Amino acid sequence: MLNSLSGRFLILTALFVMLAEVLIFVPSVARFREDLLLLKLEKAQIASLALLADDMIDRELEAELLENAGVFNVVLRRNEVRQLMLSSPIPGPIYETYDLRYASPFVLVRDAMVRLWDSENRVIRVMGEPVRDAGILIEVTMETKPIRDEMLAYGFNILVLSAAISVFTAFLLFLAVRGFLVAPIKRVVRHMISYATAPEDARQIxxxxxxxxxxxxxxxxxxxxxxxxxxxxxxxxxxxxxxxxxxxxxxxxxxxxxxxxxxxxxxxxxxxxxxxxxxxxxxxxxxxxxxxxxxxxxxxxxxEAPPTIQEISLHSLAEDVVENERLAAGEAKVEFKVDIPEAMVIRADPEQLYRVLSNLARNARQAIAGTGNEGEITIRAVQDTENWVISVIDTGPGLPPKARELLFTAFQGGIRKGGTGLGLAIAAELVRGHGGRLDLARSDESGTEFAIYLPRIGGAAETIDL
Structure with a gap:
């Protein structure tokens, strides 16, 4: 379960909720400490007012009032007069004084964290404003241990409650994630597995x-x-x-x-x-x-059989292609030209190159014959430092846009009605076997040009037959 998406989401949610609760815990404990101190000031004020009401309170009652307030002595300032109202022996020197009248939130949080961290029992003085305008200032002395114990108890309760809230929230989110995310993902996975068993079955889509x-x-x-x-x-x-x-x-x-x-x-x-x-x-x-x-x-x-590379006369090969296409043209008004130097010798498989040129010339002848107009087909070749470039150029009607998209794809790239597209697919494959490529150089209303690029260096593995 822990390795599943929902399980990990459950753990992460619980951790993030706990983190949020911890961030809330710090100011909450500080606020709790401030309330405790204010409550002790209020109790001390009440005890002081009781003493003012009856000056004859004996020592036992005074000690009981101080114990009930949780302080050692009480000083009340009324009418600019600072008066010790209640007092008892202080077990040690005053360690620090805290004035709650001007304490900022940052100071309150800092003092609360210091008090939680310091486990030693100390005597402190706390000053504040009396409630209901009963005076100008009230200050008391007290021990820190009781306050720290109450803060720890409060913090423990907060953490337990936070853990319960985080687990409950995470569980609800776990159910939500399983319902809204995991279940649809599992459905997709089931479909993929089902489809993999029978990919030919369209019902599995x-x-x-x-x-x-x-x-x-x-x-x-x-x-x-x-x-x-x-x-x-x-x-x-x-x-x-x-x-x-x-x-x-x-x-x-x-x-x-x-x-x-x-x-x-x-x-x-x-x-x-x-x-x-x-x-x-x-x-x-x-x-x-x-x-x-x-x-x-x-x-x-x-x-496809690998090409048997040998030196051949490209002019003679092109003449053979043209002569056969002239015979096949019959009465069609198609003129054939070979624009290749007679001395040009290239390295290629003669049978495979013949098939490539024958396929391109045949497609051009059929395209021109389909229009019923006169046309011209030229096989031309040039060479540069890297390639022999053989072009088959016609003055036919050009290729339709649909044929250009899948031009070299078998059974999809046919360039004439009823064609299978095998010729161009085979031609492109044969040229690739030589390490070259077959490209559509141009095709518009003025005609079409295919370009064969055969590398002069490298390319296909050579099986030389001389």
């Missing part, structure tokens, strides 16, 4: 109901997090199922393409010059398709 503003905000935040997590888990489950299906299709398609590659090899033996020219390109296309099937199988396992 918390329904905010707390009346406390802060707890309500925490429940709202938990609800948002649980809702997003449930949706993400459902999407990942669908992606896993889709990946399994794609892996199966890719496996069978790879076998079919392998057979097609055998036929393409035999076409090279044809005497038709057009067939001889087309055969290498067909063979390259089939080889890339087989490689794509194999990498799709790896993607279905949530992993």
């Amino acid at each position: 918390i329904v905010p109901s707390a009346g406390v503003t802060e707890l309500r905000e925490a429940e709202e935040a938990l609800k948002t997090m649980q809702t997003q997590l449930t949706q993400a888990l459902k999407q990942k489950d669908r992606l896993a199922q889709l990946g399994s299906a794609v892996a199966k299709i890719s496996h069978d398609l790879r076998n079919i393409l392998t057979t097609a590659q055998l036929f393409a090899d035999s076409m090279e033996m044809s005497d038709d010059p057009r067939v001889k020219r087309a055969a290498p390109k067909l063979e390259n296309s089939i080889r890339r398709a087989v490689n794509l099937c194999e990498t799709t199988l790896a993607y279905g396992k949530a992993e």
